[in-house]
Amino acid sequence: MSLNWNTKVMRVIKLTLNKCRNKYFIYMGVICFADIQRIDSLQEYTSLVRLDLNNNLIKKIQGLDSLINLTWLNLSFNRIEKIQGLTSLQKLKVLNLSNNQITVIENMDTLDNLTHFFIGCNLLNQLENVLYLKRFKKLVHIYMKGNLFSNEDDYQFFIVAFFPNLTVLDNKLILQELASSKYQDDIEKRNQEESQKQLAEEVLQKQEEAFVEYLDGPHLFKSMFDEDTFSSDRRSVPGIEDLLQSYPLFRFSNTQIDHSLLNKREQRERELKSFSSSQDEVETHYKNQAIQVLEDFNRQHKEAREQELLCKMKKKVFFSKKEYGTTNQYFLLSSFRGLKNDFHHKVQEIIDATLENVAKGSQVENLPHDVKMLFTDKIKVMHALNTNHKLHLLTLNDREQKLLTSVSSWKIAFFKDVITQQNRTRISDIHRYADFLRKQLERFH
Template sequence: MSQLYNNIEPNIIDDEMVQKAIEEQCPEDIGKLAKREGINLKDVTELQLGFRNILQIDNLWQFENLTKLQLDNNIIEKIEALESLVHLVWLDLSFNNIEVIEGLDTLVKLQDLSLYNNRISKIEHMDTLQELQIFSIGKNNLTTLEDVSVIYLRRFKNLRTLNLTGNPLCHDEQYTLFVVAHLPDLVYLDFKLVSDTTREVAVLKYEDLTELLEREEAQALAQLEEKQAKQKELEYHKTAFVEYLNGSFLFDSMFAEDTEAAKLACLPGVGNLLQAYPSWFVSVCENLFNYGLKEYEKREAEVSDFYEGLHEALTANQQEGRKIILDFENRNKRVMLLYFFFIVICPLFPSIKELIKDFKGNIAVIASTFIENCRDLENHYHEKLLEISITTLEKSVKNQLDEDLPADVRMLLVDKNTIVNAVNASHGIRLLKIAKRESDILTCRFTAWFQSVQAFQNEIDRNRDRVREIVQYIDSLQEELDNIEILEPME
């Protein structure tokens, strides 16, 4: 039975409780030292807080490196405030008043979890605990075998030890066979080794159900992998600044928020125009898409070569610098150190800046060319649409329209201003979509790339700091030389 409130006042985890727990779990001599001088909470890897009448979990965020946490035999009602304990491997929350499994999402390293003797009626919200090996959830409120809780545990591929004893579902005579059949990798169930005989009988009895589950899981896994592959491909396209250009996405987005476009499409002749326009527009997008991917590969290769060359140059410069400085100290030749500064280090700076400058210029040219092509197509479509709209208006005025147009379309044909305004508004919406794509390429996308190579600027700053140190060193040595009354002749 879960713990009940008693005459002792419920507690929360505060500094005093934590400090006392640390002192108690340390050896006597170390405990006295910890009490006198304190202890760095980041160094604590295990913490025992059982039997302390704790009602609310709190104040554990400082234990960054905690791997083992014991909170058993308290009156805790909610799993919370554990987000920062990302290194936790062992967690004991048994003998509490917990009703819902929650608050465990960040504990991705957890291997051993005990929720024994609580009030839980469903196993859920544990998807991120893929390292889980031992799970104890006996004496809770899990009711029937057909409940999704047991099936839910199939997602934990490392689960080898499970305790469900004491739950209502254990009263079912098929309980053991059902669990073993659905969790084929289980080694221990309710503190007992799963025998080969039990496993064989279980597999035969529930073969049809497990095969159906396996097919459904395989299908779900395939869908997940496909989704992940598409997401990975999208991220790749984003790094090349060409996401959603390999198809009709941009074209479709231009019309998605255009309420007038659907009406205007009903005008005689617009249907034929709309058949050709998408293919022209998509062709321009796909040309940029293919070009962008090629340029991305080229750019990545250039960046990689630059980093490699930069590393080699810095290594060589460091070696040469040590040699020159040593020679300078021995021979007092300032000119050699100045040579190192002006000839060896300084040329690194413009090469970094030039690479970024050239790329920014290239992408501006590519983007502007693409956008101009898109605008030209849109302007051409707009001109044709406007021509068709006015012609239709003239026929409507003369009652020469053969088509039976919808009422909302006929409302646009009341006069020239109404139809022209509708066509222009539609045109304006599409131009805004094109302009936004231009902004994305030239501003957002380039900025993201620039941030990814910010190490360039960091390297510049680091080298400048070193140059300042060298110059200061030169000045100090020169001052020492000036104070010498007799100077050795320079070789």
């Protein structure tokens, strides 16, 4: 620790730490009012379970990564501005950060065992930020008094309503029923939002497992225009903006993905489950029969034929899985290219008509003067249009390559596991057969 302690305090602290390291004493105390500015030099004391560093000059939470057994941490009355550096403290139950300069409750996702949390007299001003603590299912005691939002009416009822397991707030026993009834509508709304968020995450996970994440909706269509230098000028042309708004929402809908590739993903899961079940069943049967073969030599040829059938079945499933591949993904990306070409042709028709009107000197409604001047140079306009069309196609090609790489990686990993399991089974059979032969030889002695 970086500090300016007197000799007496230094001697007490070292004695306590040495005892902790030798497992005689795993409590670290008497480290307050020592003007500590930085936490360090604690890497060796992994058995420490309690650490009190209150009433010092610490500005940043750091140097605690090695204290994996810590259950109590007191950093109150310091100068800490941000919650951080607590990731490895997964056993922590009591955390005291009172009387600091913290503005946001954050970076505590790994503290699943937290039961007591003290963060009073800080600079918290958003009452809804307290809902971050809902993830801690074991939390029973919270101290929030002295923050900016604590002056609001009924802030305690708000906290109690959203924490049904809470028993103590600001060192007072709470009345759960009254708070729940007061904020019933807010609780239902929050629960509904969390359910919708969870549902969206489940849908995204299914799409990732099908290797088609972010292919539904306008996301892919819009990503093609991220580096489109001609996009801002082209939007000023009457008819282009309406086409840009309606095209991705109408054409690039998620219907095709939901009813084809996602269904294929479910089909793949069923096939994998069926394959694994069949494989386990056949291998279990074969193992039982192999034992009988080792006892009865006359049945060995029959069991060999069953093993051959098993290998044929695995090869059949192997080639069936190999065909799963990328047929559907190729079809989807090809459809995207077709839609993009169709979109390009429609834009080109509008651009050609605008060029012709500008060349004839006809009045074009809602066309800015600077864009009109750009359309006096037909070669430049067409070059920009074709260049951006190629850029869009390149974006689709990059996404296609990423998709194919993901599918290929999955196939390699899957069949590697299958082959490894086959090899282990064969090695096990060899050992059993060797044991059988060894027993046969022992009978002749």
